[in-house]
Amino acid sequence: MRPDLHATRLALLATTSDARTEMEHSLAAAVSPACAHAFTRTMPDEARRDAAAATAAQPLAGLAFSAKDLFDIAGQPTPAGSVVLAHAPAARADAIAVARLRAAGGALLGRTNMTEFAFSGVGVNPHHGTPANLADPATPRIPGGSSSGAAVSVASGAAFIGLGSDTGGSIRIPAALNGIVGFKSTARLVPAQGALPLSTTLDTVCAMTRSVRDAVTAHQILAARRVTAGAAPLAAYRLAVCRNLFQDGLDPVVARAFERTLGRLAAAGARIEEIDLPPLADLPTINASGGFSPVEAYAWHRLLLERSGAGYDPRVAQRIIKGATMRAHEYIDLIHARRSWIERMEQLLSPFDAMLSPTVPITAPAIADVAPGEERDDEFFRVNALLLRNPSVINMLDGCAISLPCQATDELPVGLMVWHAALHDDAVLAVALQAERAL
Structure with missing residues (x-):
């Protein structure tokens, strides 16, 4: 894997590389077989221009980032x-994040x-093809x-940063x-302005990288x-593992990892306790x-569905249309129930710095098992x-929450999720930095 942003930026500061050279490496990777179907549109002229205009003193120093197709980019439509x-x-x-x-x-x-309109965790797209996971050259597997x-x-x-969104796990x-x-x-x-929404309640604008730093x-x-992440050792944090739900039915590779x-x-040195979180059963x-x-x-798609519903991915349209049956009082009840559930969860999480x-629960299945087609719909939704x-x-x-890799070198990728309630971001990142070093 190519060095991360930090290592590359140090090379720029030491003048052992330069932004133009790094950009050519990025552009070559973007059009390589490894990135087949990964981009819906590349912007080589603009990328070279931005790289040349940046300085090594800037945080990103002219290095490449990509933007998920649901973000506004000035002068372009936003097809999502x-x-x-x-x-x-x-x-x-541009969207604020861009x-x-x-x-x-x-x-x-x-x-x-x-995924069309961001409505699936699988990553299959019938319009633009599905980019294959690079972890298994022998079997094209879903990217998520x-x-x-x-x-x-x-x-x-x-790209050194992959800008995306997370509504139910779409980054992790x-x-x-x-x-x-x-x-x-x-x-x-993070402001969501300029990002086409899926769920205004749950959407989060965020990113993927090659390291926690x-x-x-x-x-x-x-x-x-x-x-403010600090540099305290793992022993300084009180961590917990949830016994219920999160570890149910794990794939053997995931369980071992x-x-x-x-x-x-x-x-x-980590102090790890096992706990139960009873409110999970209420979800x-x-x-x-x-x-x-x-x-x-x-609410966002209803008029577009009336005009152009035949052009949607049927699996996506099917899930959106289910929203038409919810009544106003059910939506309001859902808002109140969520608020109460969060309060109960926060009380149980409060003694801990982070959860693990x-x-x-699974590794990436083959694309062929969930590719578009009614005969594979049941497996796709499972x-x-x-x-x-x-x-x-x-x-x-x-x-x-943050996901970082924890698999052995001979295993398919497995993610360790470090997480907590709202506004515990710095503690989660601090624990993840230490966990990454330990792993």
Whole structure:
């Protein structure tokens, strides 16, 4: 894997490399077979221009980042992985997240492929093809979604930061399956202006990187805030592992990797307790009317579905249309139930600095098993539910979480998720920095 942002920026400061050279490496990776279907549009002229204009003193120093197809880029339509918006009016300005990365010296490499309208954790796209996970050259495996192309752009070495969004795990799922890092911050910390919404309640603008230290840099830029992570050892933190839900039905590879990871962290001094979180059992009842994503997506899509429904991915349209049946009182009840659930969860989490869980319970299945086609719909929705199960808890919690790789060199990628409630971002990042060193 190509060196991370920090190592590359040090090379720029030492003049052992330069932004133009690094950009050519990024552009070559972006059009290589490894990135097939990862980008819906590359921007080589603009990327070279931005790289040349940046300085080594800037946080991103002219290095490449990619932007998920749901972010506004001035002068371009924002298709969000679909074909029904391909000819929509061009955006008048960059999304705030894109603008902040550019202002920090980032060079925008292009728009990355995604699950249509961000409504799936699998990463399959029938319109633009599905980018293959790079972890297994022998078997094309799913990249995870919905930020599928963003993950592959980072894992392939094309981009140092893959800008995306996370509504139920759309940053952490592809990070886990591709063996990279994905940080979902507390949603309110990063403006979503200029990002096409899925669920305005749950959406978080965030990014994937090749290291935790790069995740800190990306978050500081996107949130326009300084992270106070400190350098305390693992022994300084009180950590917990949740016994219920998060460890149910783990794939054997994931189970072994997670158990081994806990052992290595303990050997490095971590104090880890096992606990139960009873409120997790209430989530099916709370979401019985459908949850936030379908109803909020339907509110945005209903007129577009009437005009262009035939052009949607049928699996996406099916999930959005479910939102049409939720009644106003059910939506209001859902808001209140979530608020009460968060309060109960925060009380149970308050004694701990961070929680540890597998990011997802399975490794990446083959694309062929979930590719578009009615005969594979059952398997697609089964896999989608498994991928979303663990990370979506943190979105419901309005919390923050990071996924970092914890697999052995001969295993498919497995993610360790470090998480907590809202505004515990700095503690989560601090623990993740120490965990990364220990692993």
